[in-house]
Amino acid sequence: MEKRAETRTSQPDADYDKLGRDALIALLRSAIQQRDEVISKYEAMAYQVNESTHEIDDAQLEARREARLAEKNERHAQEEEALVRQLQSLLDEERRKNAALAEDFARFREKMAKTPVEDPWGHLGRDLGQIGDDGVAWMRAKIPPDSQMLPWFDRTVEGSKKAGLLACQWGARAYDWAKPRAIELYQWGKPRAIEGYKWARGEIEKRMGKGQGTSGP
Template sequence: MSSSSIPKVPTPSEHEKLGREQLLALLRDVTEQRDNLLSQYEAMAFQVDESVREIAADVLDAQENARKAEACEHRAEQEATHITELSRQLDEERRKRAEISAEFARFRDAVERAPVEDPWSVLWRAVSQIVSDWVAWARAKIPPDSRFLPWFDQAVELAIAAGRLAWRLSKAVFEWAKPRVIDLWKWLKGEVARRINKE
């Protein structure tokens, strides 16, 4: 699967603009990619089954030719060698089919057991990882004996604490505002309907 088919992880500034519909679209893209991968595994298993049938038919043909060639010992030896090679190929194809079937079963089991994650959690982990990488990169640029290094570490700790506080406050504000916004919306719809009915 090409890296271009993987959905682009939004930057922190885009994260603020990202709405529920975009997150649902991102989740649909990931689900579609998973379904495509399952389809590819099933197609591979089907191709291996076809190969096994073709080789089995070749083995039967070779055995028939061996019976007809009993009068010619040299030809019989060649046919026996051919049957042995085809049997080896058949065993190899069966082994590959068993491996692919086992891998497909493991993959399907992993997909079925994998918990469905909240898109916001996935996005938050991705953004946190990107920010952590940036902080580590910036810290690596400061010489170890620099007097600014402790200040940098304190600034990072302060930013982390402020971010956690902002997250808690935003969640509290959201929980506080949610019922009020819903009530206001219902009131506005009722008011608009009442005024339309008056006209």
């Protein structure tokens, strides 16, 4: 009897323990499910935050790109504006030089019209010199001020002027030296040339006379 009572009293305890384990397992499963849901929510939030961060990074990169592009465009515009100003300055300088050259030619033509022609050779020399100087000035105005060719051009023009002046001086000296000697040579040779002409003419007449005499009947 006592054994049966023990089995009866222990059976409800076993059922209670079994029900307690089932409840614990169910509670554990519920807790695990809630944990998984929380983790899933956190993962979704983390993904959204990551996507938002990427969007922010992309927006920042796009803003930086647009800022650099705007800066580049502004710098390019400034360079273009500086180039336009430089070209305008060169054009104004070229117009000024052309106007000055036109004024020089106008003064030269006016001077030629008003200058009396007393010494044609001297007048021609002065005119040629003026034309040469104007041509040199015009050619020099075509060379940029910062060009390496400008000093070479100036030296060449200076050398040509010195050579031309030296040639003129030597030519004048040669003319001065040769003129009296040419006159002396002319005065010395003129009578001799006349005598030689008379002698040759007489010889020709004698020979022609002899020929006519021997050819008769």
